[in-house]
Amino acid sequence: MPPKGTNLEQTKAHNLRLVLSEILSGDEISRADIAKRTGLTRQTISNLVEKLLEANFVTEGNYKKGGAGKPSRILQISSTAAFSIGIRIEINKIAISLVDLSGNLIHSEHINATYSTDEDVIRLIEPLCLDVLRETNTDIRRVLGIGIIMAENDDRNHRHAVGDIVTDPKNIAELLYQELDIPTFLETAAAAAALAEFLQGSARSFRNFIYLFIGPDLSAGLMVDGKIYGGRSARAGSIGHLVVNINGPICSCGNPGCLNGYISLESLTNYLQKQDKIPRVPYDVFANIPSNDPKIISWLEQQAEYFRVGINSLENLYDPETIILGGDCPDWFLEAVIRLSRPFMRSISERGERDLPRVIKSPHADQMVQKGAATLPIHAALGEENAAYKSQAQFGVSYQRLSELLGHYINEK
Amino acid sequence: MPPKGTNLEQTKAHNLRLVLSEILSGDEISRADIAKRTGLTRQTISNLVEKLLEANFVTEGNYKKGGAGKPSRILQISSTAAFSIGIRIEINKIAISLVDLSGNLIHSEHINATYSTDEDVIRLIEPLCLDVLRETNTDIRRVLGIGIIMAENDDRNHRHAVGDIVTDPKNIAELLYQELDIPTFLETAAAAAALAEFLQGSARSFRNFIYLFIGPDLSAGLMVDGKIYGGRSARAGSIGHLVVNINGPICSCGNPGCLNGYISLESLTNYLQKQDKIPRVPYDVFANIPSNDPKIISWLEQQAEYFRVGINSLENLYDPETIILGGDCPDWFLEAVIRLSRPFMRSISERGERDLPRVIKSPHADQMVQKGAATLPIHAALGEENAAYKSQAQFGVSYQRLSELLGHYINEK
DNA sequence: TTATATTTGTCAAATATTTTGACAAATCAT
DNA sequence: ATGATTTGTCAAAATATTTGACAAATATAA
Structure with a gap:
């Protein structure tokens, strides 16, 4: 797939994601700081931040003093503006976690369960997802995606095969997407852990x-x-x-x-x-x-x-x-x-x-896979549309979910 | 270095390079084809192509018939619009080649020579470059850059050390840039060969x-x-x-x-x-x-x-x-x-x-290093400014050279 | 042969986004 | 108290792409 051309809308979307990423970085950051980091003008950043404020993705915090000049206003992420789910499916255990936009672990649980078909797995994880959302009182529309970690063990057929169990991780990811209409991402445990260390670790x-x-x-x-x-x-x-x-x-x-x-x-x-x-x-x-x-x-x-x-x-x-x-x-x-x-x-x-x-x-080796799994959709949503994050398999587009949450401030047509 | 923001000028430059890359791809391509491939509108492509025509980087060829509708005009690269030099420095031999924008070998020669210091090397290759340009009647301003292949042999100090010879490839690249005011790029033979296979092989x-x-x-x-x-x-x-x-x-x-x-x-x-x-x-x-x-x-x-x-x-x-x-x-x-x-x-x-x-x-294993060396500056000039091609060492900006040749149609300010 | 549909390339106008220049406000240093 | 510096915003300007329309040229079907 060759690189694509860029137009105004894409430019704005790119810049908006960039602003969001900078605010997500965790540093105490102001409009002027973002302007310096991105090379855009203060005015542009101001415009974009205003949209993020309207969409309740960002709030204004305290004033940052020190140094000459008018104090700047610190911008903070509204972590509860969006969420993401991570699921790790092992032989006899399925773990699920919910993280907020900043990657904080909101909820985490696991069940001991066995399965032998893809449908078995879906029957286990679909209610698990819905339960977690209900328990945490989270609006499903605010979930950017579901990251799934499930190893292929059957080298020949890309399957998860142990004894009688023969399941296909990609198919599971696709089925779950169809059931819940939430974008799903499949990745290896090692890659997920790497991503978690990269983004928040x-x-x-x-x-x-x-x-x-x-x-x-x-x-x-x-x-x-x-x-x-x-x-x-x-x-x-x-x-x-x-x-x-x-x-x-x-x-x-x-x-x-x-x-x-x-x-x-x-x-x-x-x-x-x-x-x-x-x-x-x-x-x-x-x-x-x-x-x-x-x-x-x-x-x-x-x-x-x-x-x-x-x-x-x-x-x-x-x-x-x-x-x-x-x-x-x-x-x-x-x-x-x-x-x-x-x-x-x-x-x-x-x-x-x-x-x-x-x-x-x-x-925190014991948490990284779970955290990474949940971070996959967030990373994909904030990444470039061209240089897209490419997981093992991916169904749905978490970036679109993010756009919808931003209330069509991007691509409002 | 975090990703940078994008503005209108950068958007245009990006699209212009994209159009140039598509025409360079070698396929018989029309404005409408480029529009389809890039996702931009025909009108936009038309505007950009017009600038490339004005700058003599592109010419219009025959009409492409077949299929319904008005026949489209084939766009062709003016290969002589820009050039690039590749130099490979080995123990007892220095080879130089000149390629055009399409990567065609215009001229190629080598000298058997020995050297023991960086200055020796410069004294050898600077006249070599100028000779090649004179012999081929090539305007030095149309040379996008010089790609240099020179192995580090001295693991500890990043040097090219054999017997009495102790030279520093990076320093040579920098000195040559200062002497000729042409951007220089240093890369390994293997990487250069990979690039040549990727772009034209x-x-x-x-x-x-x-x-x-x-x-x-x-x-x-x-x-x-x-x-x-x-x-x-x-x-x-x-x-x-x-x-x-x-x-x-x-x-x-x-x-x-x-x-x-x-x-x-x-x-x-x-x-x-x-x-x-x-x-x-x-x-x-x-x-x-x-x-x-x-x-x-x-x-x-x-x-x-x-x-x-x-x-x-x-x-x-x-x-x-x-x-x-x-x-x-x-x-x-x-x-x-x-x-x-x-x-x-x-x-x-x-x-x-x-x-x-x-x-x-x-x-064509015997040519790939030399071709790749000469291709380094072209690839860098046509690449993204952000996702820039990162060579071992790089002095000067070949993209700026390209802009100058395009007659400030990019960033004319 | 004629009529219709399709595609190309371009014109002019509209649209969208960033930049520019200026300004008030707030802070620090002298 | 004064001046310098920085922030955030306003309104206007600049710039690039898109939109909608159109003539021209070709293929296809009647």
């Missing part, structure tokens, strides 16, 4: 970084020039099948020494089962395990060599500003992974000025 | 692909969403230091089993020297070697195992539409690399619909 100042996610598989969420990068088929960052030991054991994918075989929750599960003879599953592998469990620490020490190769490959191929480590695991585990992997191998990440560690722990 | 239909370049080192030019990706410090794609054999010999970088140690011209040079006891250098390793030399083929057979791991890593981490193979080596060598590397390992590149080979040979 510890990666706000970066435009090129990697969120390395330790789940049942190892995967990477790639932030490239401020956008999530998915590649040809939204599968970029499949680091779990990186060959880190050419003489290693054959992986289920057919290749030798895949990284997944060394460091992943699947690999950890296998190890613990061999040790304890207790049946375990990857998504619940840390149940009843104390912090810094010696068995796990000693296992990590064995895997570190291969993990280092993975880090090195990411660094040499992506040259990221940093790698943020997260996943479905407790903080002590993530910390141990980083600690035991030091010193890292030599790579291009050592070069040039560097005031930042090469690998850092995601500060 | 075999990758015109892709937005995410990798140009894998076999030079003294192995390196990758990354095209991500239609833009060259360089990462934090323009070093992304350093695949030569990918660890492909964790138990392999220690590389000069300190890590075991780097890919460079298996497949690169440096590695080939070492192998041939051991075999023949004849001194060789990587940049001239194919001298006096016949096609499909059995020694080299047998060497390639040994390296294929590791090359496959490299391909697999690129595919799993980037999920490219394809990998294009090129480098400073003859066609038969590139073909042999691909042939002997089959079958490739399992990777995510096998998934989904795929009508394209996973690895293809660059059709």
